[in-house]
Amino acid sequence: MPTLRFILGDQLNRNISSLQDVNKTKDIIFMCEVCDEATYVKHHKKKILFLFSAMRHFAEELKKSGFNIDYVKLDDKANCHAFTDEVASAIKRHKVDKLIVTFPGEYRVLQMLLSWQKKLNIPVEIRPDERFLSTPDEFNTWAKDRKQLRMENFYRLMRQKHNILMRNDKPIGGKWNYDIENRKTAKSDLTIPQPFHAKIDSITKQLIPLIEKKFNSHFGDLQPFHYAVTRKQALQALDDFIKHRLKQFGDYQDAMLEGEPWMFHSHISLYLNCGLLEPLECIAKAEQAYHAGKAPLNAVEGFIRQILGWREYIRGIYWLKMPSYATENFFAAKRKLPEFYWTANTKMNCLKQCIAETRANAYAHHIQRLMVLGNFALISGIDPKYVNEWYLIVYADAYQWVELPNVTGMILFADGGFMASKPYAAGGAYINKMSNYCKNCHYKVTEKTNDKACPFNYLYWDFLIRNQSKLKNNQRLRMIYSTLSKMSQEKINQIIKLAKNFLQKL
Numbered sequence: 432m433p434t435l436r437f438i439l440g441d442q443l444n445r446n447i448s449s450l451q452d453v454n455k456t457k458d459i460i461f462m463c464e465v466c467d468e469a470t471y472v473k474h475h476k477k478k479i480l481f482l483f484s485a486m487r488h489f490a491e492e493l494k495k496s497g498f499n500i501d502y503v504k505l506d507d508k509a510n511c512h513a514f515t516d517e518v519a520s521a522i523k524r525h526k527v528d529k530l531i532v533t534f535p536g537e538y539r540v541l542q543m544l545l546s547w548q549k550k551l552n553i554p555v556e557i558r559p560d561e562r563f564l565s566t567p568d569e570f571n572t573w574a575k576d577r578k579q580l581r582m583e584n585f586y587r588l589m590r591q592k593h594n595i596l597m598r599n600d601k602p603i604g605g606k607w608n609y610d611i612e613n614r615k616t617a618k619s620d621l622t623i624p625q626p627f628h629a630k631i632d633s634i635t636k637q638l639i640p641l642i643e644k645k646f647n648s649h650f651g652d653l654q655p656f657h658y659a660v661t662r663k664q665a666l667q668a669l670d671d672f673i674k675h676r677l678k679q680f681g682d683y684q685d686a687m688l689e690g691e692p693w694m695f696h697s698h699i700s701l702y703l704n705c706g707l708l709e710p711l712e713c714i715a716k717a718e719q720a721y722h723a724g725k726a727p728l729n730a731v732e733g734f735i736r737q738i739l740g741w742r743e744y745i746r747g748i749y750w751l752k753m754p755s756y757a758t759e760n761f762f763a764a765k766r767k768l769p770e771f772y773w774t775a776n777t778k779m780n781c782l783k784q785c786i787a788e789t790r791a792n793a794y795a796h797h798i799q800r801l802m803v804l805g806n807f808a809l810i811s812g813i814d815p816k817y818v819n820e821w822y823l824i825v826y827a828d829a830y831q832w833v834e835l836p837n838v839t840g841m842i843l844f845a846d847g848g849f850m851a852s853k854p855y856a857a858g859g860a861y862i863n864k865m866s867n868y869c870k871n872c873h874y875k876v877t878e879k880t881n882d883k884a885c886p887f888n889y890l891y892w893d894f895l896i897r898n899q900s901k902l903k904n905n906q907r908l909r910m911i912y913s914t915l916s917k918m919s920q921e922k923i924n925q926i927i928k929l930a931k932n933f934l935q936k937l
């Protein structure tokens with residue numbers, strides 16, 4: 432009897448473990464487009480288009496290579512729009528006696544897969560996801576008995592394990608990390624290369640009206656659409672980055688410019704996360720560029736650290752801490768997400784720009800997600816539940832394994848410091864240093880305590896005042912709390928009043 436090999440939408444890779452040892456003539460490769468997945472949070476329209484198009488292209492490629500494909504489309508009449516029901520129907524349709532699937536990216540889906548053996552009365556083999564460069568077990572062993580799990584230590588271990596940027600067991604250049612060189616500010620007249628644009632074909636074109644109709648109420652612009660949807664195109668996007676932007680990736684990693692959503696970033700996270708690209712090939716291409724003298728060490732090390740360090744570390748934290756991580760709320764934050772996170776209708780120019788770009792592209796680069804959108808959510812006390820939901824919806828690269836630790840751990844400090852050594856809270860001065868947003872803002876970044884003052888300035892202090900009992904013993908905040916202790920009561924009262932007024936109007 433044949434085996435059913437179920438491929439999830441973020442497992443679009445020919446080397447995926449569920450396809451290993453496949454019997455081409457007998458086995459059935461099963462994929463399905465289901466509303467449950469598109470609406471359990473109401474994903475950005477562009478994200479759905481990207482993923483469905485990439486899924487359809489992947490299925491076509493497998494079909495051309497001679498595999499038996501059963502692909503249930505969004506508008507198929509019999510589509511039940513749920514993984515469990517669809518898999519149950521496929522089991523019946525093909526009279527299979529076994530189901531093979533690769534370990535999923537979300538705890539929610541893992542629970543589903545684990546229930547199927549009993550529910551669907553069939554042996555279910557869940558294979559490890561070998562696309563990652565570390566395993567959850569390896570991470571758990573590293574994490575065991577450590578009080579604090581710092582990314583930098585894990586990253587060094589990964590550099591050694593995979594022999595990346597190493598010479599004679601030592602880091603190339605003598606240092607592990609060149610972050611200190613990666614904080615240049617960008618001038619408005621900086622020339623930024625155009626990002627890679629893939630041509631849309633008939634498969635994507637067919638999906639556009641379907642998604643527009645079915646997910647009309649979802650956030651985001653569907654068009655223009657220029658993301659890669661095949662492995663070939665994703666490799667072109669990667670090569671485009673290595674050739675045109677990697678050299679300056681390090682220098683301008685933390686820089687933001689109005690009207691420049693792409694900067695010198697790689698824009699490959701959506702391809703890595705759905706399987707069109709593999710992490711080691713991205714790392715290898717960057718390392719080769721360094722050895723060929725085409726990109727400096729600060730840029731190459733910085734880029735590699737994001738993939739070999741941050742990406743793997745984030746996944747490790749997710750599987751280590753789930754399911755309780757999803758409900759962490761250290762500051763007991765209760766505020767609803769302000770409406771402007773959907774409309775971009777705010778006088779705060781930094782937020783307006785980052786939200787409008789997110790709506791248009793289902794993309795924002797790291798420092799926008801962290802220092803503008805995340806920082807505001809932290810200091811204004813938005814409930815982590817709503818912040819997590821927003822980030823999972825709006826970015827084309829968002830799956831819970833990567834979104835949740837970045838939001839709960841990195842930006843909101845909602846895990847009480849398990850991941851970050853201090854909250855990433857900042858006033859307007861930092862945004863002004865790293866961007867040109869403040870020039871066109873209704874508020875004045877240099878003002879602290881009047882009606883025109885940048886809200887980040889007083890919200891920052893208000894956050895520290897509000898949460899003093901929880902943060903005052905944090906070593907890295909000692910200087911800040913010492914400054915606060917010297918502040919006059921009058922000024923403190925003014926800050927609290929301004930923050931209260933502002934937050935009430937949200």
Ligand code: FAD
Binds near residue numbers: 703
């Ligand atoms: P580049 O800046 O070019 O970096 C290269 C690659 O490194 C990325 O493609 C990505 O794969 C990896 N990377 C870098 N930083 C991280 C990180 N912190 N965690 C995991 N991988 C990282 N990334 C996602 O892939 N999905 C998410 O849902 C997501 N949510 C985020 C939420 C918040 C609040 C923050 C602060 C960061 C989030 N990130 C997420 C990480 C990061 O912002 C994106 O990976 C990055 O902006 C994607 O753009 P890029 O491909 O141009 O990245």
Ligand code: DLZ
Binds near residue numbers: 441
């Ligand atoms: C994100 C997503 C969406 C929108 N739709 C589908 C789908 O219809 N079919 C599918 O197989 N996968 C989809 N995905 C990706 C899944 O949500 C993802 O595989 C799980 O969340 C596990 O990471």
Ligand code: SF4
Binds near residue numbers: 778780858859874
């Ligand atoms: Fe943002 Fe404040 Fe600058 Fe306005 S002044 S852009 S609100 S940091």
